[in-house]
Amino acid sequence: MTKTIEDIKKLVEPDRIHRSLYSDPELFALEQERIFESTWVYMGHESQVKENGDYMTLNIGRKPVIMVRGRDGNINVLHNQCTHRGAKVAGKKCGNARAFRCCYHGWTFKTDGTLIGVPHKGGYEETHFDIKDPKFSLKVVRSQSYRGFIFANLSSKGADLKEFLGDAASSIDNMIERSPGGDLEITGGVLRYRHNCNWKFFVDNLNDTMHPMVTHQSVGDACQSYIDELPKDTPPTREMDIVAPFGSSYENFDMMGVSVGPKGHAFTGGTDSIHSNYMEVDGYIEAMHKSYGEEKTKEILCVNRHNTIYYPSLTIKGAIQSIRIIRPISVNETEIETWTFRLKGAPDDMLHRTMLYSRLINSPSSMVGSDDLEAYTRLSEGLMSGGSEWVDMSRFIGREERPDGNMTRAIGTSDISLRNQYAAWLGYMTDVPQQEEL
Numbered sequence: 001m002t003k004t005i006e007d008i009k010k011l012v013e014p015d016r017i018h019r020s021l022y023s024d025p026e027l028f029a030l031e032q033e034r035i036f037e038s039t040w041v042y043m044g045h046e047s048q049v050k051e052n053g054d055y056m057t058l059n060i061g062r063k064p065v066i067m068v069r070g071r072d073g074n075i076n077v078l079h080n081q082c083t084h085r086g087a088k089v090a091g092k093k094c095g096n097a098r099a100f101r102c103c104y105h106g107w108t109f110k111t112d113g114t115l116i117g118v119p120h121k122g123g124y125e126e127t128h129f130d131i132k133d134p135k136f137s138l139k140v141v142r143s144q145s146y147r148g149f150i151f152a153n154l155s156s157k158g159a160d161l162k163e164f165l166g167d168a169a170s171s172i173d174n175m176i177e178r179s180p181g182g183d184l185e186i187t188g189g190v191l192r193y194r195h196n197c198n199w200k201f202f203v204d205n206l207n208d209t210m211h212p213m214v215t216h217q218s219v220g221d222a223c224q225s226y227i228d229e230l231p232k233d234t235p236p237t238r239e240m241d242i243v244a245p246f247g248s249s250y251e252n253f254d255m256m257g258v259s260v261g262p263k264g265h266a267f268t269g270g271t272d273s274i275h276s277n278y279m280e281v282d283g284y285i286e287a288m289h290k291s292y293g294e295e296k297t298k299e300i301l302c303v304n305r306h307n308t309i310y311y312p313s314l315t316i317k318g319a320i321q322s323i324r325i326i327r328p329i330s331v332n333e334t335e336i337e338t339w340t341f342r343l344k345g346a347p348d349d350m351l352h353r354t355m356l357y358s359r360l361i362n363s364p365s366s367m368v369g370s371d372d373l374e375a376y377t378r379l380s381e382g383l384m385s386g387g388s389e390w391v392d393m394s395r396f397i398g399r400e401e402r403p404d405g406n407m408t409r410a411i412g413t414s415d416i417s418l419r420n421q422y423a424a425w426l427g428y429m430t431d432v433p434q435q436e437e438l
């Protein structure tokens with residue numbers, strides 16, 4: 001590595017960033033080390049490891065880990081590395097295991113990481129090996145749950161998860177409260193795809209409300225002309241509900257507002273967003289009234305946020321009960337996963353609406369997501385030109401902003417979310433004094 005902290009500081013200014021942030025492999029490697037491997041990264045929801053022994057294999061930055069529910073019912077995150085020669089002890093994406101047995105020499109570990117078996121172990125007499133020595137157990141990663149959302153942090157230092165999420169945690173709260181049973185469950189598999197683009201294009205786009213009127217104009221127009229041509233009195237459909245708001249005006253996006261907080265977290269929307277005018281689902285309001293009463297139901301359903309980003313790894317849509325996870329692979333490859341939630345106690349139609357949304361908007365073959373991908377591809381290619389060294393994010397800087405709890409609220413089409421993310425990026429990338437001294 002040759003970049004110093006001073007070099008990195010020169011790449012981020014209050015209202016613009018250097019184009020190399022999206023293309024420099026050295027910066028990508030530093031992001032893995034100083035951001036993804038040094039802060040809270042989303043692992044999964046507790047409903048994905050329901051039974052004792054259920055596990056998923058994941059990566060935190062470049063490091064393979066296992067999220068597993070142990071025999072005591074607690075969820076652990078463990079390094080997926082045998083303490084013998086270092087092979088991954090869990091090879092599948094997910095499954096159920098009573099123990100993890102390494103495929104190479106058969107060292108076997110309990111689901112809490114403890115080493116319990118070594119074949120032909122007489123040969124280790126009079127060596128430094130001791131099966132009871134914790135250094136031969138799978139190393140445990142610090143992990144915490146916020147209301148069922150499991151995050152892990154390879155650094156043992158720093159804030160706990162609740163403090164890290166700050167006021168932005170209210171988007172998770174609202175998604176849970178939308179459940180008449182007060183609980184969520186991952187249902188319906190995953191949409192997983194790779195972009196040949198830097199991970200930050202996707203994250204930048206989440207709260208970029210100046211692009212839908214251009215990037216998604218053709219979708220908005222096509223949807224509107226389809227609606228206009230329908231015979232009078234045709235009942236509205238869910239597809240119209242979901243797609244039409246992508247043709248909203250600049251003024252509508254201004255009105256939605258955007259809130260940004262510490263650590264790069266942010267959300268667009270408040271009472272208004274692209275989700276606020278959906279038609280009702282039969283039986284849902286009744287179930288909510290039964291659980292919460294009319295007043296509280298109104299309060300819960302008045303919160304209609306668009307995207308919330310828990311920088312850098314998780315983005316959620318509370319009002320539509322779906323989440324997307326960001327997994328950077330290389331400087332120009334990113335895996336995105338979309339997962340959908342069932343609201344416990346809600347009619348099945350609520351889940352069907354969530355899945356319809358994912359197919360229409362977020363899937364790689366959707367009408368809207370593919371527009372965004374075209375923009376990321378053109379950004380990747382255009383930024384290589386070098387006609388300009390800088391990427392602008394100056395819109396509404398210092399204007400139309402007010403404090404809101406531990407967050408700042410701004411007009412919806414402000415670039416404040418981008419500025420906030422890159423301030424967090426710079427904080428992570430330069431907060432390493434010991435490493436610079438080495």
Ligand SMILES: [Fe+2]
Binds near residue numbers: 215368372
């Ligand atoms: Fe978009």
